[in-house]
Amino acid sequence: MDFKIRDDRKPQGPRQLVQEREEYLRLVDQGTPYEDACRIVGINSKTGRRWRNGRSADRRQKAALPITGVVPPHLVPLTEEPAASSRYLCEADRIHIADRLREMATVRTIAAELGRSPSTISREIRRNRTVLSDGRWYYRPHAAQRRADKRRPRPKAAKIGQNPELRDFIQDYLARRWSPEQICHALRRRFPDRPEMHVVHETIYQALYVQGRGELRRELTRALRTGRAVRKSQRHSARRRQRFPHPMVMISERPSEVADRAVPGHWEGDLIVGSNSRSAIATLVERSTRYLMLVHLPNGHAASAVRQALADTVQTLPPHLKRSLTWDQGAEMAAHHAFSLATNIPVYFCDPGSPWQRGSNENTNGLLRQYFPKGSDLSRHSRNDLDAVAAELNSRPRKTLGWETPAECLAKLLATAS
Template identity: 50%
Template structure:
């Protein structure tokens, strides 16, 4: 029979946060634990998307009782040993043993000392934050609330240092401001201020580190640092930049390819999805129509759709290269072109509704539009001239 009550709930909640930390989504984590999605969302909302701050067992001071010690206290109490005998066996002060059942038991425990539940209560109480700096300093809080003016936490952190250069106790780093914001009243700020952030995101979202991104690829990524220097000169045909334009909730997508020299655009339909396999097959079909000298390099970001980059590399004489995470300017030609494409494929629209023929019409419109950067020549004419022997 499954255990019920507060101890069981604490165990489930701890396992829920462990699953989220391992990369499991909220819905899947709730399904594995046999709890409702609303419960998981409520736990996330209560903490602003941040896992509860609880010190791991190994990092707690020796002056606190460990779980093992609490289990030994429970066992020795059941055997009828007194406080002083238990204290002598554990090497603890008798007052510590005497206080333990009173501090970490509740009336509804009916006089039974449960070591696991007592340990949970101790950890939870120890994880409660002290009175936060913003709650104790109204003037500091007023300055931080420049969030109302759409200032970013980083800008506010710099402002505090400039405003009070001789008062380091009033200096906050931007991460402290984010945590205070997402913890709501516990952090000293109203959670409604999250609407003033650039993202407007009510809960914090866990991001992958750059080393975790690379781990998604089946073969080691070749970063843009190793791309031939001639690509920077835009002096030759066939150096392509690519990306995905995605629809709502990433349920539809179109791949974009732009030649760096001529700004010539290829739109690649992805009717079956934009997984790594689907993207590879679609790009290969689009590239087969181009001669070898029009396929030199491809530069993409580190999205999971490029997990099979090594299978595309043979189609380019100099290979496939990946930009650094969070560095869209390293594919500036493609990013600029994607902005032009959005005139025809607006954000928050279902891209799967556009057939390959629809994409050819958009492609032709953009490739036959005069471009200032080409001396008012069109990408189509520039590309055709560069293809000529």
């Protein structure tokens, strides 16, 4: 043990004991029992209790605040600290966690009682528990609160700037044109037992892009695949302007019967685009049968052309197969209101960046790329070519349909309706 009880404390004075406080708090943070910590640093148990809990004023002595660090009491400000945000766990929450853990409650039960996510509770226990040498552990709420308070102050010293070995490794591999994510995995493989050499890729991006840090050479941004010298801001869906003259009806307002695919007549649509976005083909997939219809767009894929071509195509369907259409928020559907008026088919729009909300259509578009490769000119395909491709896909058995074909499923629906 590095700490040794001093025989003579007079040079520092009987009230300072800075070294003793420092060692006492370190032992308590490590989970050492209070009595043992007092014995190791050579203080009375009452002194340790006063350091932990503070002291009330009386006729003989002034009040003293609890010691939360190594700052002498006469330098601790007497003003109260602002209350922590409800976003973070407070000391009362940690006391509740400790009590419920002693009662063998599960993490999910504790999370429900506190109104928190289970991952928040499990992360709190993992980060702030005390682990013994034999692998056993226990959770002490006041020690956990002190650890959390020590981690909270901002700004923090940057990890890359403090570790020259880590900085040189990252700069070396950035110069080799490795991506930040590849570098992070390489660090974990190269130094599995050295957590100080582990970072996430966002840390590397911030070291490159955030002004004033100077952790990595700025010219290394040219080695990134984007080659950007500044970070590109991301669009936020909540800040988007109104895309179309008429408000969109979002997929959340779509009837619940569409989700289970039990009722036929609900379609998903999209465009597959050719080289330089100069040509396109519209695709319509029926959700229940996966039946495909390809829409020829000889006059381009502007909103007016797409509206007219879609209206002409769906007019060939029987009434019970014209219930709804789900599309993404592409500009080609700017005339969705006119389409709905002409066909009596409501159009529902997916959320931004959510292609899985049109899963059948996305899957079918992937199959169509066998016939219409990316980067090819789609305007050279005639309507007869599109009909032949659609017929071939509709006659292909599908596992999701019990190995029946979309054409067979649609024929059954038409026969039942007639």
